[in-house]
Amino acid sequence: MANRTSNALDIGQWAPAIRAIPGVGQKMYEALQYLVDGVNQAHANAAVSTTVLPAPPRPDAITVNTCPAGFAYFGIKHNGNIQRGISYFVEHADNPAFTNAHTVELGPSRNGVPLYIGNSTRYFRTYAGYPGSNTMSEKTNFGGETPKAVVGQGSSAPNFTDSFGAGTAPTDGSQPGTGFGPVLYLGKS
Numbered sequence: 001m002a003n004r005t006s007n008a009l010d011i012g013q014w015a016p017a018i019r020a021i022p023g024v025g026q027k028m029y030e031a032l033q034y035l036v037d038g039v040n041q042a043h044a045n046a047a048v049s050t051t052v053l054p055a056p057p058r059p060d061a062i063t064v065n066t067c068p069a070g071f072a073y074f075g076i077k078h079n080g081n082i083q084r085g086i087s088y089f090v091e092h093a094d095n096p097a098f099t100n101a102h103t104v105e106l107g108p109s110r111n112g113v114p115l116y117i118g119n120s121t122r123y124f125r126t127y128a129g130y131p132g133s134n135t136m137s138e139k140t141n142f143g144g145e146t147p148k149a150v151v152g153q154g155s156s157a158p159n160f161t162d163s164f165g166a167g168t169a170p171t172d173g174s175q176p177g178t179g180f181g182p183v184l185y186l187g188k189s
Helices: 012-019 025-046
Strands: 061-066 071-077 087-093 102-107 121-129
Touching: 012 025, 061 121, 071 087, 071 121
Parallel strands: none
Antiparallel strands: 061 071, 087 102, 087 121
């Protein structure tokens, strides 16, 4: 079973009292149940919940290929139980610790657009998340447990700027791997 919204709204505990209201109880209950069903379906479709959704399972693998023009192409294999609304993220950095990592959101796609890395050396990893979750899945590195370097084939290296992070993570790039962000709102930095 996929990561369904497990904390759906439920008015069942109040059903007897609502139904017992003279003259309108049954109709009131039916109207409320109709609204609750609609809210629950909307939450499921949007991958959000009345509480916080758990992170999806970890992606199985990430592949990265390069071409002589200096572009990296990546794809994500993910056979986990997931629900609609999942977004995939790829991070790349010049070091295997992913300090100052740059985040690329792929949305629901498991294949990325070509990324120009020139002749630089980059490390790649991937993870997934839902908009209604505070945490992302565990990370999957290109190369396995120990990240493997990808060396571009271009004639020069791009000048990657410092990372500004992603989502509601701090804008100094100090919290890579957080996707949509670790908090609901980000104040001024």
